[in-house]
Amino acid sequence: MHVLVVHNRYSSTQPSGENRVVDEEVELLRSAGHRVGLFERRSDSIGARSLLGKAAVPLLVPWNAAVRRELTARLRAERPDVVHVHNVFPLLSPSVLAACADAGIPAVATLHNYTQVCPPGTLHRDGRPCGECVGPKVPLAAVRHGCYRDSRLATVPLALGLAVNRRRWWSGVERFLCISAAQREVLVASGMPAERLAVKYNFVPDPGTGRTGPGGHLLFLGRLTETKGIPLLMAAWDRLAAEGGVGVPLVIAGAGPLDREVAAWAADRDDVRFVGLYDPARCREAVAGAVAVVAPSLSRETFGLVVAEAMAAGVPAVAAGHGGFAELVEDGVTGLLHRPGDVASLASLVRRIVADPARNQEMGRAARRRYERFFSPAVGLERLVEEYRAAIAGRTESMGGS
The missing domain is CATH 3.40.50.2000 (Glycogen Phosphorylase B;)
Structure with a gap:
């Protein structure tokens, strides 16, 4: 199988479980004989931009037209079987879904958090659970509370991106991979299409050694x-x-x-x-x-x-x-x-x-x-390939019926 993985890598100055999950899935697929390409942006690159370039980054969060053009060209040239989308914030944007549609390639998206229904993706504010933005409404509450980095201004691009791209996400992805049933339950209750939401746990590489005593x-x-x-x-x-x-x-x-x-x-x-x-x-x-x-x-x-x-x-x-x-x-x-x-x-x-x-x-x-x-690699690989095949089959059926 030929897979193109799309991911905006988080800053290297902070530990990122999501970066690790992406890297480990890529390695797992390659070790099983699948062909895996990468389409990435790195948040570390923002620091090297000019002052004007840094100021323009928030404008790319809701939509990055250049990324759409670049990814569309690559998809048409390489023709992967499936695109696997992970994080698109802040440099990729949901424009990657438009590129998949332009090229006619089915998309799978792993939902590592709650950004589909909550601008900062946490469902948490001021030390307690929060669901004010969950549902079909425009997430103005997130802006009012400054939910991203305690800043109203910094929250605006996220809230805007969620509002204008919600339907694009829900219709442009063949299979959403939730990483727990608890997450899926929240997302279904928020109105996301239940038939597209599957549970696929993250896997963890076998460390090769375990605890041998009581621990210290x-x-x-x-x-x-x-x-x-x-x-x-x-x-x-x-x-x-x-x-x-x-x-x-x-x-x-x-x-x-x-x-x-x-x-x-x-x-x-x-x-x-x-x-x-x-x-x-x-x-x-x-x-x-x-x-x-x-x-x-x-x-x-x-x-x-x-x-x-x-x-x-x-x-x-x-x-x-x-x-x-x-x-x-x-x-x-x-x-x-x-x-x-x-x-x-x-x-x-x-x-x-x-x-x-x-x-x-x-x-x-x-x-x-x-x-x-x-949670072993063998189980993770089996579930991942199953969902890729389901996405490809779903795309084929939708094209056949249109």
């Missing part, structure tokens, strides 16, 4: 933001420390807007190690050496890559009991689910998962079995 630390691995729950985790850890601690340190690996706050909080503490960004090898090592991975997100995660990675290594998770986490983690079997946003609940379950090593290791073994059943 608890691990938070991800972006240091309020929505990822890092302030919640800090508050829970302070509560545990005041009660005598849990006997193992907390390792925080990541980067983000709360870098300074986390560094200041962790300074001069024996029970916390703030290590910054880890490369992939160090991430695997940190996961395999953990008692548990802690994922206390306040927002309803569409999947939860760090939890799946822990499962691959035979490590249980303590995660927020909503969104994709509630689907990945079998509460009490492969990990524990705390009440979202609740400091006391999080602290209690962190203590519980450390306190019983035998039960912890049993949960780790169950987590590994669940990984093999749902």
